[in-house]
Amino acid sequence: MGRFEDGMMHLEMVRKLNKNNDFLGTRMEYLKAVESFKQANSQIELEKVTAEYEEFVKDDPIFKELISFLMLGIKGNPGILQSEITNKAVEMNWSEIYKYNRPLAKDDLYYALYFGDKFGLIKRNKKVELMNYLLTSNE
Numbered sequence: 001m002g003r004f005e006d007g008m009m010h011l012e013m014v015r016k017l018n019k020n021n022d023f024l025g026t027r028m029e030y031l032k033a034v035e036s037f038k039q040a041n042s043q044i045e046l047e048k049v050t051a052e053y054e055e056f057v058k059d060d061p062i063f064k065e066l067i068s069f070l071m072l073g074i075k076g077n078p079g080i081l082q083s084e085i086t087n088k089a090v091e092m093n094w095s096e097i098y099k100y101n102r103p104l105a106k107d108d109l110y111y112a113l114y115f116g117d118k119f120g121l122i123k124r125n126k127k128v129e130l131m132n133y134l135l136t137s138n139e
Contacts, residue, residue: 006036007045010029027060034053037049070112081128082128
């Protein structure tokens with residue numbers, strides 16, 4: 001099977017997992033599909049699946065819970081380093097918001113921080129900061 005067909009197979013899994021509200025599985029399959037289309041040099045499919053993945057993230061309850069919690073921590077610690085966030089967060093008990101039967105991984109936090117930045121909720125560089133309009137609208 002070629003990389004393009006591999007990407008299509010992962011998209012088929014996305015459909016099944018998302019239909020069953022398996023948000024973690026759906027996220028993992030989107031990542032695999034994106035990577036497969038990159039390796040296949042299929043720009044059209046890559047753009048489509050990337051846009052679809054971003055729409056999924058906006059509705060993903062795991063993303064919503066993680067970014068909400070992280071934004072509170074960032075607001076209380078302006079300029080916090082991403083490494084400090086991940087080190088502190090992995091040590092915490094996430095059982096209330098994290099419903100899967102596995103511990104929170106740093107990749108989960110990177111996922112929330114990456115898309116939080118992409119969607120304009122936070123700004124990542126060496127330090128992580130809330131966007132100014134969020135600080136003023138939530139105070």
